[in-house]
Amino acid sequence: AVQISRLGARAPKIRFRLPYALDFIYKGHQANLVNRDIEFWDQTIMNAGGQTNVKTAELDAGISTRAIMTKDPENIKALLTGQFADYGKGEPFHKDWKEFLGDSIFATDGELWSRSRQLIRPMFARERIVDTEIFEKHVQKLIPLLGGSHSPSSSRVVDVGSLFFRYTLDAATDYLLGQGTDSLENPATRFAEAFRYVQQRQAELFRFGVFSFAMSRTEFRKNLKIMDDFIQPYIETVLFLSTDELDQKLSKRETFLDALARFTRDPRVLRDQLVAVLLAGRDTTAGTLSFCLFELSRNPEVVAKMRQEIRDRLGVGANSQKPTYTDLKEMKYLNAVLHETMRVYPVVPFNVRYSLRDTTLPRGGGPDGMAPVGVRANSRVIYSTMLMQRDPDLYDGPDSENYFDPAKWIPERWVSNWQPRPWHFIPFNGGPRICIGQQFATIEMGYTLIRILQAYERIIALPVNGKEKVEDPVLRFEVTLSPGSELNCVFLKEGEDVMPASKEY
Numbered sequence: 001a002v003q004i005s006r007l008g009a010r011a012p013k014i015r016f017r018l019p020y021a022l023d024f025i026y027k028g029h030q031a032n033l034v035n036r037d038i039e040f041w042d043q044t045i046m047n048a049g050g051q052t053n054v055k056t057a058e059l060d061a062g063i064s065t066r067a068i069m070t071k072d073p074e075n076i077k078a079l080l081t082g083q084f085a086d087y088g089k090g091e092p093f094h095k096d097w098k099e100f101l102g103d104s105i106f107a108t109d110g111e112l113w114s115r116s117r118q119l120i121r122p123m124f125a126r127e128r129i130v131d132t133e134i135f136e137k138h139v140q141k142l143i144p145l146l147g148g149s150h151s152p153s154s155s156r157v158v159d160v161g162s163l164f165f166r167y168t169l170d171a172a173t174d175y176l177l178g179q180g181t182d183s184l185e186n187p188a189t190r191f192a193e194a195f196r197y198v199q200q201r202q203a204e205l206f207r208f209g210v211f212s213f214a215m216s217r218t219e220f221r222k223n224l225k226i227m228d229d230f231i232q233p234y235i236e237t238v239l240f241l242s243t244d245e246l247d248q249k250l251s252k253r254e255t256f257l258d259a260l261a262r263f264t265r266d267p268r269v270l271r272d273q274l275v276a277v278l279l280a281g282r283d284t285t286a287g288t289l290s291f292c293l294f295e296l297s298r299n300p301e302v303v304a305k306m307r308q309e310i311r312d313r314l315g316v317g318a319n320s321q322k323p324t325y326t327d328l329k330e331m332k333y334l335n336a337v338l339h340e341t342m343r344v345y346p347v348v349p350f351n352v353r354y355s356l357r358d359t360t361l362p363r364g365g366g367p368d369g370m371a372p373v374g375v376r377a378n379s380r381v382i383y384s385t386m387l388m389q390r391d392p393d394l395y396d397g398p399d400s401e402n403y404f405d406p407a408k409w410i411p412e413r414w415v416s417n418w419q420p421r422p423w424h425f426i427p428f429n430g431g432p433r434i435c436i437g438q439q440f441a442t443i444e445m446g447y448t449l450i451r452i453l454q455a456y457e458r459i460i461a462l463p464v465n466g467k468e469k470v471e472d473p474v475l476r477f478e479v480t481l482s483p484g485s486e487l488n489c490v491f492l493k494e495g496e497d498v499m500p501a502s503k504e505y
């Protein structure tokens, strides 16, 4: 305590009753099981210290470290840029995630991280990502499925979420390895299931923190092995090629793995980087696309406006043109829709850093919450872009001309006079560790939306779980955010009839 007060003030304290905050850890776990993480954490932070609108709180459970939780943009900015050197993923994180992510870009700091970043960055250079062929190939398989072409019982109702997760897995494995999983055609992919399990268990282990040693890892390791067995043959194949042969491949179609293998021939490094990029690249875009389609399905006027923009530039229907990189960059309304989706549903909603030395956070301490908070080395700081991006205090009030309800999904705000202040909208984070795949993701998502809306005129959402009407999507939080229930929709082409009264679309 003395040490902390030398560094700075304290943030309001999160209350708990049992030693080591076991009751709090348990409550967090319960909230996760019923998909109420967002509410749980928001309430926890806001009500810390018996107050009502706290932005930075601390949990001091007495096991050598304390954890700080923040949704204050000043603190998030400091973590990610101003005090970048003071904070990292930390060695505990590296160790906890080692079996899954190895020494990859996600799990390391300093020299190891910087080498990974240099290795991966060229794979996302502009000339590589302007090539949209890979998305075209897979979106052409997706489009008929959205129309219900393969659904059992000839129903037209499809679960958009599961189709998107299969679509992005196919596209990502194709891009990374040169051969996709083809899970759109063959839904029961062992690899996909194993990958999902590993992520879910890893997130669970992480939430239990120091108590995770008591949890079984048997199933976790079994699934890791299934994943690795899938990836291994690709690595062996590429290592079989000489550097010259790899260079020759450059002129033809080179995969991410080919390119990586020209820089390193260490199979473990190749495996770790592949898994990391697959994790980063697959669930993020699938989740964002799913939430986006869900919002579109209940906002038909937005769909109509998007289609107008698409029609003016590329046409719709059978003879429409494919969008180019420039089209995707310049289409304002399309980008407004994507931005709005990532504002309300940032798929990396929570994240964590460790203090690498004794340091501070700029705000949240003292009686008025404006004093710097003291942070000893090896403290966990959890920050939430989602809670920040949804915080009404960061938006113009209802009396202002720029007012759009911050709690609602309204793409119009992005084509109005409003724009977010710096660091108030950071779905890809910022600073030296900013998402490497930002451009790739934006292109993939924009391309996919356009091709879908060229093919279909209307998207109609249906209530799930026996509900009477369509409700807000359930938010499932594991490593990333995804829909926690089915997103059932019907896709209709121009001229196709809707039968709202009938249950048999």
Ligand code: HEM
Binding pocket: 105, 106, 117, 120, 276, 277, 280, 281, 282, 284, 285, 288, 342, 346, 347, 348, 351, 352, 427, 428, 429, 432, 433, 434, 435, 436, 437, 438, 440, 441
């Ligand atoms: C909607 C889509 C996406 C979102 C919202 C997103 C978000 C993020 C965020 C918030 C981080 C920072 C994580 C941290 O520092 O702890 C990150 C890092 C990263 N992302 Fe993305 N991402 C997306 C798509 C992609 C795609 C498609 C790829 C690659 C194909 C990718 C590759 C990476 C990599 C390699 C990192 C690690 C960077 C580093 O630690 O230096 N991301 N992403």
